[in-house]
Amino acid sequence: MTPAGQRVLDVASRLFYSDGINAVGVALVAETAGVTKKTLYDCFGSKRKLVVDYLRHRHEIWWSHLEQRLSGAVPPRTLTLVEAYLTHPDLHVNRGCAFLNAAAELPADHPGLDVIREHKKAVRTRLAELVAEDAPAVDSESVAEHIFLLIEGAIAHIGIDDHDNRAQQARQLAAALLNSGHGDR
Amino acid sequence: MTPAGQRVLDVASRLFYSDGINAVGVALVAETAGVTKKTLYDCFGSKRKLVVDYLRHRHEIWWSHLEQRLSGAVPPRTLTLVEAYLTHPDLHVNRGCAFLNAAAELPADHPGLDVIREHKKAVRTRLAELVAEDAPAVDSESVAEHIFLLIEGAIAHIGIDDHDNRAQQARQLAAALLNSGHGDR
DNA sequence: TTCTTAGTATACCGACCGGTGTGGTTACCA
DNA sequence: TGGTAACCACACCGGTCGGTATACTAAGAA
Numbered sequence: 001m002t003p004a005g006q007r008v009l010d011v012a013s014r015l016f017y018s019d020g021i022n023a024v025g026v027a028l029v030a031e032t033a034g035v036t037k038k039t040l041y042d043c044f045g046s047k048r049k050l051v052v053d054y055l056r057h058r059h060e061i062w063w064s065h066l067e068q069r070l071s072g073a074v075p076p077r078t079l080t081l082v083e084a085y086l087t088h089p090d091l092h093v094n095r096g097c098a099f100l101n102a103a104a105e106l107p108a109d110h111p112g113l114d115v116i117r118e119h120k121k122a123v124r125t126r127l128a129e130l131v132a133e134d135a136p137a138v139d140s141e142s143v144a145e146h147i148f149l150l151i152e153g154a155i156a157h158i159g160i161d162d163h164d165n166r167a168q169q170a171r172q173l174a175a176a177l178l179n180s181g182h183g184d185r
Numbered sequence: 186m187t188p189a190g191q192r193v194l195d196v197a198s199r200l201f202y203s204d205g206i207n208a209v210g211v212a213l214v215a216e217t218a219g220v221t222k223k224t225l226y227d228c229f230g231s232k233r234k235l236v237v238d239y240l241r242h243r244h245e246i247w248w249s250h251l252e253q254r255l256s257g258a259v260p261p262r263t264l265t266l267v268e269a270y271l272t273h274p275d276l277h278v279n280r281g282c283a284f285l286n287a288a289a290e291l292p293a294d295h296p297g298l299d300v301i302r303e304h305k306k307a308v309r310t311r312l313a314e315l316v317a318e319d320a321p322a323v324d325s326e327s328v329a330e331h332i333f334l335l336i337e338g339a340i341a342h343i344g345i346d347d348h349d350n351r352a353q354q355a356r357q358l359a360a361a362l363l364n365s366g367h368g369d370r
Numbered sequence: 371t372t373c374t375t376a377g378t379a380t381a382c383c384g385a386c387c388g389g390t391g392t393g394g395t396t397a398c399c400a
Numbered sequence: 401t402g403g404t405a406a407c408c409a410c411a412c413c414g415g416t417c418g419g420t421a422t423a424c425t426a427a428g429a430a
Contacts, residue, residue, distance in 0.1 A: 002376065020290045022207040025417060037419080039377060047418065096289070103345050104286035105205045116345065146358055149351070150331075152338035160288050160302065166334070173331055187406065210387060221408060222389080232388065 005043035007033040012054050017098050021051055022105050048110065051102070055115040058098050062091060063122070076134035078147065081127055082174050085151050086158070086167035096158040124148055135178050147174045190228035192218040197239050202283050206236055207290050233296065236287070240300040243283050247276060248307070261319035263332065266312055267359050270336050271343070271352035281343040309333055320363050332359045 001009070011033040015024045026047050030040045044050040066084045073080040087093065095101065099116045106112050128144040135143060154170035186194070196218040200209045211232050215225045229235040251269045258265040272278065280286065284301045291297050313329040320328060339355035 004377070019292070020207065022205065022290060023292065026419080027416080036378060036380090038379090038421090041419070042376080100285070100341055100345075101289035104281070104289035105207060107204070107208065113345075120342070120345065145354060146335075149335045149338035149355060149358070152341050153334035153336070154338075156285055156337050156341045157305070160285075160298075160305065169330060170334060173334070189407065211389080212386080221410085223391085223409090224407060226389065227406080 002043065004033070004035050004039050008035055008040050008043060008050070009053060009057055012050055013057055016051070016054050017058075017095055017101070020105060021054075021102060026050070048112075051106070051110070052112045052115060055099065055102060055112050055119070058091070059115065059119045059122075062088065065089075065091070066126070070130075076130075076175070076178050078127065078130040078134045078178055079171060079175055081123075081130055082147070082151055082171050083167075085123070086154055086170065094159055096160070097152075097155045100152075100156055131178070138180075143177050146177060150174060187228065189218070189220050189224050193220055193225050193228060193235070194238060194242055197235055198242055201236070201239050202243075202280055202286070205290060206239075206287060211235070236291070236295070237297045237300060240284065240287060240297050240304070243276070244300065244304045244307075247273065250274075250276070251311075255315075261315075261360070261363050263312070263315040263319045263363055264356060264360055266315055267332070267336055267356050268352075270308070271339055271355060279344055281345070282337075282340045285337075285341055316363070323365075328362050331362060335359060 008029060012024075012029045015029060015032065026040060027037060029050075030037045033040075040050075044053065062084075065088060066081065069080055069084050070077055099119050102112060103116050124144070127148055128141060131144040131147065132140040150170045150173055154166045157166055193214060197209075197214045200214060200217065211225060212222060214235075215222045218225075225235070229238065247269075250273060251266065254265055254269050255262055284304050287297060288301050309329070312333055313326060316329040316332065317325040335355045335358055339351045342351055
């Protein structure tokens with residue numbers, strides 16, 4: 001990827017997340033990135049593909065951040081994932097989940113929806129692995145799905161509700177689930 | 186409200202929910218409702234206000250449906266709310282939560298955001314009342330917040346994930362929480 | 371030295387955006 | 401009978417949408 005293309009992707013990531021995909025035009029993205037529309041279209045071809053690349057880029061950034069935190073974490077690493085999911089250095093914050101937001105405004109045939117589904121599936125899978133590590137005796141699959149609903153509910157309300165302790169609340173509930181010895185089934 | 190205005194609001198509710206607010210223009214709403222743009226603007230004044238009325242309308246429809254189901258329900262009525270939240274006759278379905286979706290694409294200064302916050306606050310309050318009814322011995326406030334996260338997580342994934350048993354999963358988890366005798370704190 | 375790559379600047383395209391204005395047609399109501 | 405409210409049809413506004421075309425420049429590689 002060329003330097004101009006990288007700048008476009010960075011700017012698009014920021015603007016699409018903060019203002020919404022449909023509300024941000026390609027002209028604004030190009031201008032903010034200090035690039036002509038011609039260059040933007042030479043690099044990405046269409047806005048749809050730029051959106052797909054935005055979602056992929058966002059996933060890769062967060063995923064590498066997650067694995068980095070996990071590699072130096074002590075058990076229960078499930079809570080490390082919960083923390084990484086709900087707080088991130090200048091990513092994933094103040095406007096909730098970029099993937100849920102995108103899913104809310106993309107048309108049904110948009111290829112970005114596949115990226116969103118893959119992202120959520122990857123999170124669920126990784127979460128299930130970590131729960132199996134931390135609580136092997138219990139029905140870890142059920143607990144993982146329980147925690148997944150908790151963190152999705154929490155992240156969906158970042159930027160909507162006033163009280164921002166929902167992240168910590170989800171973390172505490174997840175911790176209690178890991179220690180409860182059963183899955184609340 | 187005049188018949189034409191009612192038709193506009195009904196059509197707008199359907200289109201805004203299914204295709205997204207920013208993706209649906211006023212011309213399409215007017216045309217689908219069999220109404221001229223002039224009439225639409227005589228009734229609502231601006232698209233912003235139409236959006237606000239859409240959200241209010243949606244809240245009122247769902248709320249009256251909820252109270253109707255609650256009035257004829259046997260304990261635990263908490264589960265009645267969970268069911269009403271995640272399944273509704275031709276409302277609230279197949280595209281997740283209209284309020285979360287709207288929050289994802291509205292600009293920060295849009296008056297509709299206040300309607301969204303009030304809706305979610307009302308749900309939380311009503312849920313807390315019902316949990317206090319069903320499980321008075323436990324820390325009902327904490328359990329209510331726990332269940333709230335569960336149903337928000339479940340509704341946020343309607344229309345995204347393939348497996349649609351998430352609603353039933355959230356219901357079962359909520360039932361287990363009510364019976365667990367503690368709040369998993 | 372020539373050819374390619376990665377850019378720049380700018381103008382343009384048809385279509386659609388939210389919103390307004392004019393004028394005419396019903397129907398009901400005082 | 402006159403007025404008013406609730407519509408219709410239609411034309412128009414400035415602005416923005418995603419996307420394209422033309423022409424030019426600087427740098428690096430063959």
